[in-house]
Amino acid sequence: MNMAQNIVSSSTCPSDRLRPINPRKHPSRFSEIVSAIARTESMIILSGDVALSNAGLLPLDTSIPVPNDQADTRRVTLSNLLRDCDPSTVRPEEVPASKLALLNSAMAYRRILARKAKSNTFLDFLKRMSDEDRLMFCVTTSFDGLEAESATGLADKVIMLRGDNRVLRCCSRGCETMSIDETMLLDMAMSNLGTVLCPGCSKKNVKTAKARRTGNDATRALRPAVQDSITQSMMLSDEVALLHQAAATCQLLLIVGAPPRSAELLQLARDLASAIHEAYGAVILIDTEAIQGSNQYEHIDIHLQCDIQEGISQVLQEMDLLPVNPNATTSHQADDSDLWFNAINNEIPRQVVPQESTYLGPAHFCYRRVDENHLEEAAIKEHPLDEGQSSEEDDFPFYEACIVFNMFSRDLSPPSVSQAKDDFVCFNCWDHSKKGLYPHFVRPVARDKIESVDLPWPRLALVVYYIEQFWPQAKHICTAIGSLWKQMGWQVRNHTAKKVALV
Structure with missing residues (x-):
């Protein structure tokens, strides 16, 4: 019994898998x-x-028509x-100049749509938090500027x-990006597949001596100040x-939408999460899809699996219910500093769970299936959960029952319920050599893992330094x-750190 009390449940260790919270x-x-x-x-x-999906802008993977000399069209995506x-x-x-003109046309059309875009719940939440x-x-990977506007x-x-699609610039060194108002005046020319040279850099090039001039019309052609990926x-x-x-000094990192997948953005999220966790804050994800490859997102504390x-909207409704108390006391402010520490640790209570003792009381049957051929054995009055007749298609989930008699038996004529109760023996007392496989289904004890207090689980913290060309190997x-340790039920945290080569 002393050894049994040294057994604790897996709640004494942080979970190695992010479990979504569905409303x-x-x-x-x-x-x-x-509420938190x-x-x-x-x-x-x-x-x-x-987060801006219902604001009126088309997704980046939407096909756009591409005219060619044969008067038919082929389609590519903006991405x-x-x-x-x-x-x-x-x-x-x-x-090619035609491809750059097509990009400018598509992005000009996107700027026009962005200026007409309607607000959504996320933008309303953003505005209220700022106010x-x-x-x-x-921090956003969107380049349309709806958040800033x-x-x-x-x-x-x-x-x-x-980057920012609201402004234009060229590829000349030291180009002064055009303002939002100046870019707006060029939207019509860009929409008509026209090529416009940067006025500022073109003027500088004319004033520079011919021997010192650099670049050409290709480098001075205006384009959106947007990159395909996040640069170093x-x-x-x-x-x-x-x-x-x-x-x-932040309490919360709120990730809206699918978690970042690019190496640079994932590393940024991890760095922010590390700083926020040191201040007893939290990292919350809001997205409908379940996370794939959760070992890469161990920095996320809670996943709210719902529509963004x-x-x-529920957060805004909860904010409306909060009392306005400008004269908050010091103790109330102290409670706010521990807000997320208490919220996260409230999910799984940390407690010692001793081994269950042998039950010697009367037997209670939470469920047993009644066969039509043995209705006299039903004893409906004694067991009100039983029914006098069983439906043709019994959809009861047998894995939720405590015991299912003769579930795995090959005998086509099962014994009566009373006979099955009298003949029942546990798995350890079953004579496998004479009677073969165990015929009954017995629900196992509801325990995920166990860990000994005297002999704790091994834990591993792995830091891998890599340079860019060896990212797949890292x-x-x-x-x-990580997979090997998790198969053994051990906790592992891995971290990758990119080394920047010095030239």
Whole structure:
């Protein structure tokens, strides 16, 4: 019995798998997290195009018509055009003028739609958090600028990692990006597949002596200030540096939409999560899809599996119910500092679970199936859960019953219920050599894992440093080692750190 008390449940260790909280399956827990989000005084939001899906803009993978000389059309996507014309990976001289003109036309049409876009629940939430001075930064992979345009004071709080489609620039060194108003005046020319040279850089080129002139019309052609992917220079920008400083005093990182998959954005999310966790904050994900490959997203504490707009709407409703108390006491502020620490640790109580003792009381049958041929054995009055007749298609989930007599028996004529009760023996007392396989279904004890207090589980923290060309190998090592340890039921945390080569 002393040894049995040294057994504790898996709740004494953090779960190695992110379990989603569904509002239909876990309504009370879901409401608790929504209430905590509504009470959070400082947060950083990480979002993308999926949060703006119902604002009136087309997805990047939507096909656009491409005219050619044969008067028929072929179709490409805007995402492909951005990749083929990205100046960080393709030299401007290598991009055909027709392809750049098509990109400018598609992006000009997108700018026009963005100015007419309607607000949605997410943008309303963003505006309200900014107005109440509870939003520190909004980091987005969207380049349409809807987040920055949703409120007056949001422009300085929105970090657009992939650039800004509201402005144009060329590929000349030292190009001064055109303003939003100047870009708006060129939308009509861009929409008609026209090529426009950067006026500022063209003027500088004329004033420069011919021997010192650099570039050509391809480098001075205007294009959207947008990249296909997040560049390393963006990760080292002053905006991201301020973001890291803000994370040290932030309570919540709210990820809206699917978690980041690119190596740069995933590393940024991990760095922000690490700083927020040090301040006893939390990382919450809101998305409808279940996370694939959860070992890459161990920095996420809770996944609210619901529609983005519906989840944000419930947060706004909860904010409306909060009392307005400008004269908050010091103790109330102290409670707010532990808000997410208490909310996360409230999910699974940490407790010692001794081994269950042998039950010697009377037997109670929570369910037993009644056969039509043995209705006299039903004893309906003694067991009101039984029915006098069983339906032709019995859809009862047998795995939820405590005991199912003769479920695995090959005998076509099962014994009566009373006979099955008299003949029942446990699995350990069953004579396998004479009677063969055990015929009954017995529900196992509801325990995921056990761990001894005297001999704790092994734990592994793995840090892999890599350079860019060996990222697949580094990822494979982390996946292989993490999978092996998780198969053994052991906890593992892996972290990848990219080394920047010095030239």
